[in-house]
Amino acid sequence: MHCDEPTATSAVIDLLNILQKNRDKDWVKRIESAMTLRIVPMLNPDGSEQYIRRNMQGLDINRDALNLKSPEAQLLKKLRDDWSPNIGFNLHNQNALTTVGQTNKQAAISFLVVYGDAAKTTSEGHERNKRLTSAMYQAIEGYIPGHIGRYGDEFTPTAFGDNFSAWGTPVILIETGALEGSSEMVLVKMNFIAIASALKSLADGSEKNFNPAVYEQIPNNTSGRLMNFVFRNASIVKQKKNGNGNGLFDVIIADIGAVAERRRAEFTAPNMIRRIGDLSAVTGLNEYDAGGFYVAGRFQPLSVGNFAEILFYKKDRQVDWSATDLEKAFPPDAIFSLGKWVKGEGVVPKR
Numbered sequence: 001m002h003c004d005e006p007t008a009t010s011a012v013i014d015l016l017n018i019l020q021k022n023r024d025k026d027w028v029k030r031i032e033s034a035m036t037l038r039i040v041p042m043l044n045p046d047g048s049e050q051y052i053r054r055n056m057q058g059l060d061i062n063r064d065a066l067n068l069k070s071p072e073a074q075l076l077k078k079l080r081d082d083w084s085p086n087i088g089f090n091l092h093n094q095n096a097l098t099t100v101g102q103t104n105k106q107a108a109i110s111f112l113v114v115y116g117d118a119a120k121t122t123s124e125g126h127e128r129n130k131r132l133t134s135a136m137y138q139a140i141e142g143y144i145p146g147h148i149g150r151y152g153d154e155f156t157p158t159a160f161g162d163n164f165s166a167w168g169t170p171v172i173l174i175e176t177g178a179l180e181g182s183s184e185m186v187l188v189k190m191n192f193i194a195i196a197s198a199l200k201s202l203a204d205g206s207e208k209n210f211n212p213a214v215y216e217q218i219p220n221n222t223s224g225r226l227m228n229f230v231f232r233n234a235s236i237v238k239q240k241k242n243g244n245g246n247g248l249f250d251v252i253i254a255d256i257g258a259v260a261e262r263r264r265a266e267f268t269a270p271n272m273i274r275r276i277g278d279l280s281a282v283t284g285l286n287e288y289d290a291g292g293f294y295v296a297g298r299f300q301p302l303s304v305g306n307f308a309e310i311l312f313y314k315k316d317r318q319v320d321w322s323a324t325d326l327e328k329a330f331p332p333d334a335i336f337s338l339g340k341w342v343k344g345e346g347v348v349p350k351r
């Protein structure tokens with residue numbers, strides 16, 4: 001749906017490829033005789049080219065289901081009306097730092113059986129989708145135990161998933177998150193397995209045997225519990241306001257939390273400083289004990305909203321913090337840049 005949310009696009013192209021290559025197999029023949037698949041693998045190619053959320057008019061297509069001001073939304077509405085599918089899959093990526101319930105585990109995949117109104121009116125199709133989602137959950141949970149969440153079910157009146165359900169095509173939402181230490185391909189596989197399992201269970205009728213309680217018991221998604229990097233107890237060197245010359249620096253001991261910007265998987269993502277202070281309620285996907293270090297910003301002051309480009313100096317170093325080119329005049333013991341150690345990896349201990 002959104003143009004900077006591409007994981008499921010790869011999965012459905014893999015799915016088409018596998019179905020095509022295995023047309024002589026019984027399991028594919030069963031799917032072929034039981035249903036018709038209609039797939040829009042990429043709703044907005046222009047936006048995908050630029051890796052932006054919106055289309056080239058600057059519209060969020062997924063908030064245009066009623067106004068239909070964008071050609072993409074008009075097309076999607078027309079396809080829904082022409083085909084009138086019995087079931088819809090709505091495929092997105094969510095924030096990589098979304099967590100599962102009250103755990104600090106990333107929600108690698110989240111599901112939602114989408115209602116068609118704010119009153120949460122159920123239907124035969126909605127109940128079937130719960131069983132189907134239980135089937136999808138059980139197909140992937142062995143690969144990513146504890147990393148599956150349930151997306152929030154508040155009704156969004158202008159979104160396509162909610163309106164497809166309202167128009168008679170009950171929707172299952174699949175949101176791909178992230179899994180630290182795993183490649184994007186693992187998440188493509190999880191989408192593939194989930195969708196293929198749904199098709200299989202529809203084709204052979206086993207969908208009827210799945211327990212909707214499995215879906216209902218998936219913990220809700222949570223946020224605010226994770227950051228990509230947390231540096232604990234750093235001594236942050238800060239120039240005093242209106243200060244000039246030596247002796248005008250403060251040292252504040254605090255935790256520093258940094259979050260990676262969303263980028264295409266093959267690009268390096270910049271990290272931004274999101275919080276400075278007591279981050280004892282936050283877990284870092286990568287945590288460092290910076291207690292033995294003075295830290296300073298590399299290109300910008302070390303402040304919330306600036307780049308997490310950080311110079312680390314062991315505390316026994318004598319440093320003139322007013323030096324014009326600090327990095328050159330006083331080479332740091334370690335440098336953190338673009339989400340990795342470009343100097344002194346291992347000097348600041350991992351927790």
Ligand SMILES: [Zn+2]
Pocket residue numbers: 001002005092093
């Ligand atoms: Zn989205």
